[in-house]
Amino acid sequence: MAEAGESSGSRADHVDVLLSRLNLADEEEEGFVWEEEVEDPSVKAQWLAIAKVHTSRGFNPSAIYADMRSAWNPAKDVAWRKIEENLFPIQFSCLGDWNKATTQGPWFFRNQALLMEEYDGLQNPR
Known part of the structure; x- marks a missing residue:
């Protein structure tokens, strides 16, 4: 050897x-x-979405978290993470909350569109 x-x-x-x-x-x-x-690990991320706020104005991310929590009224925890100023991956804790947030829109934050799409957690979120 x-x-x-x-x-x-x-x-x-x-x-x-x-x-x-x-x-x-x-x-x-x-x-x-x-x-x-x-x-x-072959487990795929479940109930994950990507959200983008279409605004050029600055805002505090905790404000959008609070507004969407109020609008969605989720049964379980929803975890947000900030990627850039207007882009957030959102992890839902149950299928019902994920379905409501991704299909029952349109959603607005301060009169600006909040676009949401299913996200696998692997692709570039941008």
Whole structure:
């Protein structure tokens, strides 16, 4: 097996050499997560939407959160995050709240349109 400093040998060989140099006690080894044990999360984000306020005027994001909470009257928590001045991903905690917010519009914030669309959480929100 090649030493870590040598140029010959595969990358896996180098990793094996480095791992063999570790002196982990049993209690330390239990907390170590090996790559083979980690599963790729295949869970798709549920009840996620992207919202854009069509205004050039500045506003406090907590004002839109409060106005939409009042308009939607959600049964469960709704989490907002600000991406840029007028763009927000919104995570709903239940399907009923998500359906109401995404299908029962149009919604307005300070007489400006609030456009909403289903969002998968992976695509560029812009």
